[in-house]
Amino acid sequence: MAVKRSIFEEVGAAEAPADRAAQPGAIDRGRRGARRGIRAWLIVIFVLVAAMIAVGGLTRLTDSGLSITEWRPVTGAVPPMSEADWQAEFDKYKQIDQWQIQNRWMELADFKAIYWWEWSHRQLGRLIGLVWALGFFGFLLARRIPKGWTGKLIIPGALGGLQGAIGWWMVASGVTQGQGMTSVASYRLATHLGLAFVILGLIAWYVFQLGREERDLMQARRGREAKQFSLATGLMHFAFLQILLGALVAGIDAGRSYTDWPLMGGQVIPPKPFMIEPLWKNFFENPGLVQFIHRVSGYLLLIFGVVVWLRGRRSAHAATRLAFNAAFAALLVQVALGIVTVLYAAPVHAALTHQLVAVLVWVLIIRARFLSQYPIPRSIREG
Structure with a gap:
């Protein structure tokens, strides 16, 4: 005799075994x-x-x-x-x-x-x-x-x-x-x-x-903010170049060659920038020229950092905006530390702090880049 069913009962619910019930997190199973x-x-x-x-x-x-x-x-x-x-x-x-x-x-x-x-x-x-x-x-x-x-x-x-x-x-x-x-x-x-x-x-x-779980990253990737990601990638590469230039400065103690700012030896370009033969060695071994290149690169990095920050503030996601704010704030601190390091002829504590803040700037830029690639979506209430 047929058993009467409620019109609200889901078809096949009684026959479905317990182990076939829907399981959450299927994307992460086997790869967590x-x-x-x-x-x-x-x-x-x-x-x-x-x-x-x-x-x-x-x-x-x-x-x-x-x-x-x-x-x-x-x-x-x-x-x-x-x-x-x-x-x-x-x-x-x-x-x-x-x-x-x-x-x-x-x-x-x-x-x-x-x-x-x-x-x-x-x-x-x-x-x-x-x-x-x-x-x-x-x-x-x-x-x-x-x-x-x-x-x-x-x-x-x-x-x-x-x-x-x-x-x-x-x-x-x-x-x-x-x-x-x-x-x-x-x-x-x-x-x-x-x-x-x-x-x-x-x-x-x-x-x-x-x-974050794999499924969260896969979902977040759909909301990728391509422009912010591209700019953050450019800023990351530019910051890396500046780190390399800083290493060149440190390698020959060029930070102690000129201790005035914003000029160098009372002029824009330091005296005798190409005094070493052959010419190419000046870019690695001439203290004045190496410090000058590091300074100019720092100014350009700051200008580009402003552009990236302004674009990052337009992100639709609060966490991404905060990440760009943090990266830009660290960059400002690093610029100020660089100036102080020059004015005081690179004392150990200032030079070391300058190097460690470079680590902070580097990581915060990468974090802003990551959140541009995998934004954290806002909840309905936040929206």
């Missing part, structure tokens, strides 16, 4: 993995890389980078353990041009001070590599890496290994005998610092992505 854990791990690496940049800056500002004259990736982790070991390291340092020309006044105690800075810098690099390896292979063996992320997570580790090799390539340029070199080559320093910022930017992008 340990998103929160991996995100936390990447944040730790990000902090360590930022600390590495700070320690590297102090190493350069204290002229400590050439105190260790050999590249020993494994055995170099152990510092000198006896006075004989210390004396042996000091004797190696005495063979290079920096000691012969610049630091002949040093005693063993003075050498120890600069040695510890460079050793700490290299040790921090080893720690970053260890944290990456333990995290990556731990998540890999536990099969907790989200689908499509294994290759992505290899990239920071590979770039970190490359960074170590570039670090020695940089140091090797100053570990010379009879060539008159008392510091590392500025363009190699720029390469080393530039790659550090690439690693930071990549990790930051991953952290932003892992902070």
